[in-house]
Amino acid sequence: MDNLTLARKGDKEAFSKLIQGIKSKLYKTGMAILKNNDDVCDALQETLINSYKNIKKLNNPKYFNTWIIRIMINNCYEIIRKNKRVSEINEKMQQNMDNYYEIYCEKSDMENLLNKLDNELRLITVLYYYDDFSVKHIAKILNIPEGTVKSRLSRARKSIANIYKLNEDID
Amino acid sequence: MDKIDKKIKSLIQQDEVISPKAEEIFNNFFSENNIEKNTINKHNRVYKIRKIIAIITCIAGLLGGANVYASTNGYGNVFFLIKYLVTGEKTEITNKNELLSDRDITISYKPISLTENLEMQIRNLQIKDNKATLIIAVNEKNNTNITPLNYKLLNSTEKTLCEQKSSKKALEKEYLEEIVFNGITKDDEVVKLDIYTSYNTNLAKITINLTTKEIIVDGEKQALEQISEIELKQFLSDKISSKYKKSQKEKIVLNLRDISYCAGLYKADINYVFIDSDNTFEIDYDNLKVSALTAYFTFNKNNLTDMFSIVKLEENNTE
Structure with missing residues (x-):
């Protein structure tokens, strides 16, 4: 069992x-x-x-x-x-x-990163990137539409990419 | 975009650090005893609160029951009962407490005129086993189309204690009404009696003070204050003279014994004599004939020429 x-x-x-x-x-x-x-x-x-x-x-x-x-x-x-x-x-x-x-x-990288995000983006970021929840699950957990989760994730993604200049690294 | 997501994920998931305090909470919780303790503590708290509430409820229930027992058995309240059980001395009950024991309070035999043809005496209040009976005598002098009356009793906080229809039988002129009610407490110094006509129009509101036995008819004080005794005497003298004077020489001397008011109608008890106006200093007191009558009248303060109107002059026994 x-x-x-x-x-x-x-x-x-x-x-x-x-x-x-x-x-x-x-x-x-x-x-x-x-x-x-x-x-x-x-x-x-x-x-x-x-x-x-x-x-x-x-x-x-x-x-x-x-x-x-x-x-x-x-x-x-x-x-x-x-x-x-x-x-x-x-x-x-x-x-x-x-x-x-x-x-x-000295704060951990993650804390530094999260503190640079808006309140509503911070939770979505943790749920998606850290807790590994899918968009569907996050929508259920937060009781918001999936579209809202996606748009917030998109904003969070852009912010984090800008902060760490990820686009340049990947490119 | 997937690459960015993977990069962010790896960046974020590198960090698994949690604060020492949080770690301690987890560690405490993971130890078997603490899981039990945490849960039990929470349960215990709820259990203790429930236990306290249950005990308080039981005590309140016991005190309430004992209080009812004590008050119905003449101890006043539970504390006097406990005192009696401990010391063996029965506490003297005050006037207020007596309202809940068996009593027969004589209130008044003074008639209240509801109309010129309808009188009422609020005679007794009998209290037995927490049930009260208000005894009212009603006297219909002539036929009236407003009986049988309806009664409503209220306590000092205007809470209705009972509503009752008259027990009058078809041809009865004088009868007793017994208005039975409960819900009266020792805090109620007054009961209020609302009287309604057979077609449910309010006829009078009467307040009965159970301690002083005073009866206050609603609006009586104001009604009596607004009339002038001098003008009333003049008016009644003229009316009685014009009706009973036998010669022009006679002059009326009038005394107002009592004046009351109820339901828009004034009632005046009058004694009067006619004396010879030529010999006012030589009155033969032995042969003086004093008459008595009751005048029922209304008052119209806006009419300056005819302020009073006689409704009825009722002759009483001659003294």
Whole structure:
């Protein structure tokens, strides 16, 4: 029996293995939305508990990744909603922190790349290029039309290509 | 475009770094105990909240039940009952609390004139087993086309306690109405009685104060304040004189015993005598004949020439 079937039957070890395989995707997706490590950790905690409790309800095992990423995204949006009141104050603080990090800390390539993208492009980029979801799946996860996913991906692609001058390299 | 996608993908997927804090969350979660703990903790929280709510609900239910028991058994409320059980001393119940125990409150035998031919006395309020009965006496002096009446009782917050039709039998002129209602509490210092005609027009609104036993007819105070006693006396003197004076020498001396108002109609209880106008300083008090009558009249403040109009003059027993 595969891990997913075992996990659905309540096998904790099998569930852990499933999470192990997707943990960085969960984290990157959270970072793409929240841009704040503490908030992402809160969302992760909730996602792990919610998914462990509800995995029995997952009807089609082949959609496990889509399902758990959707839970993660929902929890991220929930955190945004909760933080909305203080977000304006935090935004200024965050800007200052961002400047600090840019000057004194080295960020990973991916974080540097993502931070140069608009909010709506950042999540699409992570879902498509990092999490390996198809356009169809992303449309389902984000509950938006496939056309919108494609147009955002196209914009993201152009931005990234410009940033890294990929056209020149490939050419 | 595929090449660009592949390049971006390889660029992005190189980075698998996640923060130490996030890594710690995963590691904690992966340990079997922590999965249980995380889940159990969350369950425990919900369970504890539910447990607290259940306990509070049980206590509230018990207190509510005990309060009903205490109030119906003359202890006032649950705290007095507990005090009685502990100390053995029964707490004296105040006037307010007495409203919920068996009582028979005499309210008033003073008649209220609803019309010139229809009088009402709000006599008693009997309270037994939390059920109240308001006893009203009705007197129809002549035939009237507005009976049988309809009654509506309200509490101090205008909540309807009951609506009831008159129990009057076809040819009855004097009868008692028993208006049975419940829902009265010790906080209700007043009950309000709305009286409607047989064709459902509001005839009067009466407020009964259960503590002071005062009866207030809606609009009576304002109606009485707007008439001048001097002008009324003059008017009644003229009317009574023109009807009962036997000679030009007689001069009326009139005393207003009482004046009341209900449903647009004023009622004045009057004593009067006729004296000889030539001998006002030599009155024979022993043979003075004092008459009594009740005048029913209306008032029209906009008509300066005929402010008052007599509806009925009713002779009473002569003293």
